[in-house]
Amino acid sequence: MRMGAEKTVELNEFECKLLHILQYDFPLAPRPYKEIADRLQVTEETVLARVKQLFAKGLIRRLGASINSRQVGYSSVLVALKVASNYIPDVARVVNSFPGVTHNYLREGEYNMWFTAIAPDQDSLDTILNTIGSTCGVEAMIRLPAKRVFKVSVKFPLVAGCNYDRP
Template identity: 65%
Template sequence: MGANALPELDEFDRQVLHALQYDFAVTERPYREIAAKIGTTEEAVLDRAERLYAKGLIRRLGASLNSRQMGYVSTLVALKVTENSILPVAKVVNAFTGVTHNYLREGEYNMWFTAIASNEENLNAILHSVAASPGVEALLSLPAKRVFKVSVKFPLVAG
């Protein structure tokens, strides 16, 4: 599938993807509940979810925790990285377990990532380590002043 190509989804794919986003219950057998809602078996839902995951259409299934409420600190980081250092710097950034996103952008600051840590000291250690990486010319730490959380869901079935 090319970068701009839309995936081929049949109606069952759409039903499963929709249900995983909107109807995933925190119960002992959530896939059985989804199956009952869309008129199939638990095994069929699990099988299709595994195939959609293998195709890269499902990135992850899991809880979204409020890290601030749990006492964690985070920041968005913008890096100015030399072109020939992109991959080595990405490896350094991605080695930290607190990095949740890392992506390239056009412009002077061409690599951006988010980092979460248990306290300011640990977050600063990540930032200092990244800043010291060969090829990093500048680092901007942009912690959120106010959070506006949005729920991103993709409606895939009518109604």
């Protein structure tokens, strides 16, 4: 499995199955890791220890629910910033300080920093974007709200023959 351009990480069959369950079939239960352990025929402690290892290796960055923000009334936007090159680290810190920023990328071209932001309502989103827009080094901002969503998730098969419903 590739992790960025700099390194390749090998996963064993257990790790693939575990990651598959964590991504696509996480149990909503009082002891979800116990249920996962039962499915994988190991102990709950084994599952918890491996999850911690996968976090430490950087293979898991976040473990939590993903909601359809539009269906619950949240506002979101893709934003392109034109940032002076000597201010990129400072602007990135400001952008990344907002919990509603889900992605932030440095790119080639005039508009060199692109991010997505989400907030409970348009006023909150505007406040975030106005703060970012007034940050030293931000020369211009383009707000690109979605007109239509074509794809909202990416699913990578981790185990040969597994579908996304059950490992």
